[in-house]
Amino acid sequence: MSDRPEVSNQVSGTSDLVIQAHTITGGVSIQRAAVLPAPRELPAEVFGFAGRTEQLARLDALLDSPAMALTVVAGTAGVGKTALVVQWAHRARHRFPDGQLYVDLRGYGPDAPVEPAEALEAFLRALGVSGADIPFDVSERAARFRSLVDGRRVLVVLDNARAPEQVRPLLPGSSSCAVVVTSRATLSGLVARDGARVLDLDVLTVAEATDLLRSLIGAQVDDEELTALADRCARLPLALRIAAELVVSRPRTPVAELRAELADDSLDVLDAGGDPKTAVRAVFSWSYQHLDxxxxxxxxxxxxxxxxxxxxxxxxxxxxxxxxxxxxxxxxxxxxxxxxxxxxxxxxxxxxxxxxxxxxxxxxxxxPLTALFDFYLQSAARAMDLIVPEERARRPRIEATGVVAPLTDRAAAEAWLEVERPTLMAVAKQAARGRLPGHAVLMSQVLWRFLDNRAYHDDTLALNVHALKAVRQLDDPALEASAENNLGTVYWQLRRYDDALHHLHRSLELARAAGRRGVEASALCNLGVVYRLVGDYDSALESLNLALSIAADRADHTMLARNGYHLGNVYERLRRYEEAADHLEAALRSAETSGNRTIEARVQCHLGAVCTELGRVTDAQHHLDRALDLAHDNSDRTIEARTLRNLGVLQQKTGRLHDALATLGRALGLAEAIRDTLLHVEILNSFAAAALAAGDTENAFAHHDLALLLATRIGDAYEQARAHLGLSEVLVELDDSEHARRHHRRALVLFEGLGLPPVR
The missing domain is CATH 1.10.10.10 (Winged helix-like DNA-binding domain superfamily/Winged helix DNA-binding domain)
Structure with a gap:
């Protein structure tokens, strides 16, 4: 990324990360993330799998392709496509030591098919990408996925696909990978454009169908009867398994009599050449009618x-x-x-x-949907009360009126929400479209903190879009103001600042018309955050001060703390440290009054940084120690990493360079572990500054160089400017004035564009 003189370094061994720098001496402190286990996502093998020897061998042979092996297993519903592919994948998984990825694309189910963006998010998370680092654009996600699996032996199983457009973004670009797709269609577009080969899966042969029935029923039925029953089921594995269970469950009834019942239940009299779908439906009906x-x-x-x-x-x-x-x-x-x-x-x-x-x-x-949706909403509310009890008053009060999930502690609540997250999203979507729009609205208000903390930005966006649609059905301007505010918040987290400003201004307009001062204050606060992010500091201060005034009128200490915290951030960025300290100290008092330990940890962390800039060393140490204690208590690794960064800066400024490098090294490792790229970049720049202060120009250059690379990738101009300025200082020490001037000029341009003075 950076300009530099010609250097030639010798690199030996293997590494996931190579940094081009001058000759490096001593111990390089760049931290590697913990090695994540390879994903193993295959479903369990089907019990009693029988036959398909030829098809299994053909799948084995397809792996020998010099290009990426791409196979479509096509066949009618119930013919056993998934069972075949899963059986084969388990047999072949030793050939894919870097992982096996699986997704059910739900191309033919009663619900909407899985979008490529959703499938890619799941793949990226399985491969170790944090939610905060997953791009919003589907093409960028696909590119990141291809980069991650390039050269790795990974198997990708795309089950139940409907169209080539659903599959194509999920394809790796490397011949080291293999992809198997199942579909009721041949997906000819994949054949023509992507070189896929098609394995048409027919019904079982007579021998295979009979063997399957024999394995499920036992030896008490003769082959002739089994063959006749197999024909009646059109030799479809799904139908055969259901029919076999009925035979086993009624041992006193002759199989011939059961077959006659099956024929009577059919919409059409079947023979071996009948419609397989009709055969399956006949077996369903037959089985259903024998249920209690x-x-x-x-x-x-x-x-x-x-x-x-x-x-x-x-x-x-x-x-x-x-x-x-x-x-x-x-x-x-x-x-x-x-x-x-x-x-x-x-x-x-x-x-x-x-x-x-x-x-x-x-x-x-x-x-049964009202009772079911009540269960999910009430259980989600119970989970959030266990995870973030201090924010209970800020969520809608939802009483348990029926069965709820048996959650007893925070760990169980987090695990339940993680497992049920796809279902909760489906519930909200169906509620918004149906006759229970209130459930969609409440679900968005209950779950936002969990989704935000885990960086499930796609889900947060979808949930709030559903909530906004639902609110408009209810014709409630106050609720609509809250929904617009929530949606605006999601957009600024996705760095879609124009969309964020649109929805937040709409929220502000609705809240003022409805007289909802709390929502008005929240919208103003969020507007202040967005204005700070886009570099409009005057508008940020105006919005945040208006929000602060409303919070004071309402004696809302949580909102006072939040606004004071963000005001402190703006003044810190403007290097107006006295004013930053005043607002952060007031925010700290409000956070302590409200009992909101999450906000208190953030305020203590930033107050420590501001006190460092003001030379109030004892105060800075106190605030940072307290922030670390709260971060540990809250299991908030992001604040822990940020606090360690601020502590390292304090140690550097007070001459404790060895301690500073050790502390910043810990912060780097933690930022890598939680995969927060922006925080990682901030710490890289701070580590580089400490390394330069210690006279280690090589490590200083390497860390600034990596910071510049990552900051450019995520589009953060402020950290790019810091990296350029730092590189210019390092290159001055290395007597490379030409490249130093280039980096310095670039830093000044970036800082000027942000309306900020240059700062390391």
């Missing part, structure tokens, strides 16, 4: 669940039964192969079964 009425009702209601799977407590809410009865019901449906376990204690349905069950539910007038 109570179990049949549960089966119908499960078809209305909007997510990919559910746990036993959600099933309780869906069925209306107690836990013990629901457990017996799910066991019965498992035995009948009408549901399957996605993992221990969680249940899913084949998309054909879901469609069939949902149709039956509508025909029978089953409408």
């Amino acid at each position: 009425p109570h179990v049949a009702k549960a089966f119908r209601r499960l078809g209305r669940h909007p997510g990919r799977d559910l746990d036993l407590h959600a099933a309780v809410a869906l069925t209306g039964d107690d836990l013990r009865t629901t457990r017996r019901t799910m066991d019965r449906l498992l035995q009948a192969h009408l549901v399957h376990e996605t993992e221990r204690g969680r249940f899913g349905m084949h998309d054909l079964l879901r469609v069939y069950a949902a149709e039956l539910a509508r025909q029978n007038g089953d409408d």
Whole structure:
């Protein structure tokens, strides 16, 4: 990234990161992130898998392609595409030591298909990219994914795809990887443009179908009867498994009689050449009619669940039964192969079964969604109360009126939200589109902190878009003001500042018209943050001071603390440190009064930095020590890393250079571990400054150089300017005045564009 004189370095060994610098002596302190385990995302193999020897061998042969192996396994619904690919993938996984990625693209289910952006986010997280570092644009995500898997032996399984456009962004660019796609279509576009080869999967052969039935039923039925039953099921694995369970569950009934029932249940009389989809539907109907009425009702209601799977407590809410009865019901449906376990204690349905069950539910007038959505909303509220109890008053009060998830501590709450996150998003989406828009609004207000802390920006954006749509159905300007404010906040986190300003101004307008002073103050505060980020410091101060005045009138200590904190940040950036300290000290008093330890930790951290600039060493040390204690108590690794950075700067300025380098090294390691790129860049620049102060120009150059590279990648002009200025100082020490002047000029241009004086 930087201008530099010609140098020639010898690099030996292997590394994920190589930094071009002058000859480096001594110990280089650039930290490597902890090695993450390779993703192992394949679903479990299907019990009793039989046959498909030829197809398994063909999949093995396709791996020998000199280009990236791309295979489409195509076939009708229920023919066993997923079972085949998962079986093969488990057999072949030793050939992909760098990981196996899996996603169900839901191309033919009752829900909307998975968008490429969503699938790429999941892949990037599995490969170790933090949410904060995942690009918003789908093409940028695809490029990052290709970069991460380039040269690595990774298997990608794209299950249940509907169209080439859903698949193409998910393809690696390296011949070291392999991709297997399953679809009901041949996806000819992938063949023509991407060189895919198609494996058309037909129904099982007579011998394979008979062998599968034999393995599931046992030896008590002769081959002739098994062959006839296989033909009646069109030799489709899904239908065969359901039929086999009925045979096992009714040992006193001759198979011929059961086959006759199956023929009677069919919409059309089937023969071996009949429509496979009709055969599957006939088997569904046959199996359903033999369920106990109570179990049949549960089966119908499960078809209305909007997510990919559910746990036993959600099933309780869906069925209306107690836990013990629901457990017996799910066991019965498992035995009948009408549901399957996605993992221990969680249940899913084949998309054909879901469609069939949902149709039956509508025909029978089953409408369990209110109780189900109450369960998810109330459980999410309970989880957030355990995770961030100090913010309970700022969330809507949601009382438990029915079954809720049995969450007892913060760890359990975080784990539940992580697992249920896709379902919670699906609930909000369906609620916003249906007759329960209030649930979508409340869900956005409950979950925002969790999604923000985990950097699930896609989910946060989608959730708040759903909430805004839902609010407009309710015709409630006050709620709409809050929804616009939340959406504006998401946009500034995504660095889409124009969108953020649009929605925040709309929120401000609605809040003032509705007389909602709290929302008005929040919108003004958020506007102040965005103005600071775009370098409009006058507007930032104006908005934040207006918000501070409203918070004071309302005696809202949390809002006072938040606004004071952001005002302190603006004045710190302007190098008006006395005013920064005044606002941060007032914010600290408000945070302590409100009991909000999250905000207190942030204020203590920044107050320590400001006191350092003012030469108040004892005060700075006190505030930073307190910030570290709070960060540890809150398990807030971001504030811990930022506080260590500020502590390292304090140690440097007070001449403790050895301590400074050690502390900043710890901060670098932590920033790498949590994969916060902007924080990483800030610490790299600070480490470089400390290294230069210690006379280590080589390490100073290397760290500034890396900071410049990363800051340019994420588009942060302030840290680019710091890096350029630091590089100019290092190059002066190295007697390279020409390159030093170039970096200095570039730094001045950037600082001038930000309206700031140059600062290291």
